[in-house]
Amino acid sequence: MNALFPSMRTRLRRLVRLVILLLALFVTPAAGAPLRVAVGVPALQTLVSGVGGERVETLVLHGGGDPHAFEPSARRIAALADAQLYVLAGLPFETSWVPRLRAINPKLDILDLRQIGGTRMTDDSLTTNHRHGGSPDPHVWTDPVRALQLIAAIEDRLITLDPDGTAHYRERSERVSQDLRALDAEIAPVLAPLRGGVLLVFHPGWGYLADRYGLRQIPIEVGGREPSAAQLQRVMDLARQRGARALFLQPGHGDRLARQVARELSIPVIIADPLAADYFGSIRTLVRALQTAPEIP
Known part of the structure; x- marks a missing residue:
């Protein structure tokens, strides 16, 4: 019986895939429209929008809550069907959902932040070596100094996709970088005694x-x-x-x-x-x- 009648969840997933496929086929960005960039979480949206400004529309896959238990809605996935770039952090839900997006949007470019400066392992307080080797930590942006590298990579990729916006992206990238350097200069002396x-x-x-x-x-x-x-x-x-x-x-x-x-x-x-x-x-x-x-x- 289960083989003949798939679960409601399975049928909904198939319907979502069909809707997204149709959108990917028939929705094409208009000439002069903002570059559509997708990210996993709002923190990355802030950084991408800081560089992109009005030339970029930033779409967020995960709006809040526990990213380990997150499953994006059909509406949210459909909104990403014509994205031109995905900024990948390596968060848990991205492992399963980004390949699906790539399958229905083969032209989707991927900027993998894990390849910029390397990743650390997730901390484990119960081992002698407090970082265990089984789980790369995706939260690289939480270090303002490392975030400077991310900003440079975002700038480069936006220029590649939208060369006409080169001066715009470089100016805004420098502005965000100045903010990050100022943040580091502000908090480093506060944390030094600790x-x-x-x-x-x-x-x-x-x-x-x-x-x-x-x-x-x-x-x-x-x-x-x-x-x-x-x-x-x-x-x-x-x-x-x-x-x-x-x-x-x-x-x-x-x-x-x-x-x-x-x-x-x-x-x-x-x-x-x-x-x-x-x-x-x-x-x-x-x-x-x-x-x-x-x-x-």
């Missing part, structure tokens, strides 16, 4: 920033999942030993457990989203909390 300290997070989304400024990121999650009771106790003991000042929570990741841990450790929970559109504000929120929060008593 060098060697810890950045306690629920989900490991701030590793590149931690590396840049000499912090160790300690995640509560273990292998992308909530820890067992024994694992959680080990993480809390480590946080106490290393003097964690706050617990940083990304929306969509373990709110209940994070607040329970923070109560046990007598530290505040700070919402700091590495995926958020307010790229500069998110980093400043995290740094300000590290600067002002007292160590565990």
